[in-house]
Amino acid sequence: RKEVEQDPGPFNVPEGATVAFNCTYSNSASQSFFWYRQDCRKEPKLLMSVYSSGNEDGRFTAQLNRASQYISLLIRDSKLSDSATYLCVVNLAGNQFYFGTGTSLTVIP
């Protein structure tokens, strides 16, 4: 079983829509969680960390459910510039970071 699993999509949504991605992780001892964004042919960039209490950054909301071992990313009022691949990242301990395969999002005018 993979350490981190994501729905690869693609998600094609109209501008202004709300879209949510989920990511499940297999190891209950995982310590920290992140969402990265990767544009086509670019490196991944940290979008936001995910805390147990949930966190929000503008149109983006990330949540963690330890009991069910999943994290989510909600994007409200989607913009064309949100089109990218979103990677779920789980840190087990120390330098053990596991990346999901990414969820592809295309926002359509």
Add this chain to the structure above:
Amino acid sequence: SAVISQKPSRDICQRGTSLTIQCQVDSQVTMMFWYRQQPGQSLTLIATANQGSEATYESGFVIDKFPISRPNLTFSTLTVSNMSPEDSSIYLCSVEEQDREGYTFGSGTRLTVV
């Protein structure tokens, strides 16, 4: 955040040859890592580049195939040796910064082996 310069950005290489990828950071960082991202796949950690000592390799990766240097806290190289088409991938260096969560990545090296 740290600025990472990774070279070359892309290369096309003949099988059997070797390519050395450089990663230069504009500040001293304790932790540097090398990742591989194969087409349609997620990132896989190759090794942790340790300053002044041998790199720590993940399962499935060996020093003979992917020798790594880390002469100081701002620079590292990854060599892909005796390349085959299966080595065609994007190779990324990343660093962990003290005052930031998560990792910062270099812009990647897109390698095609023919």
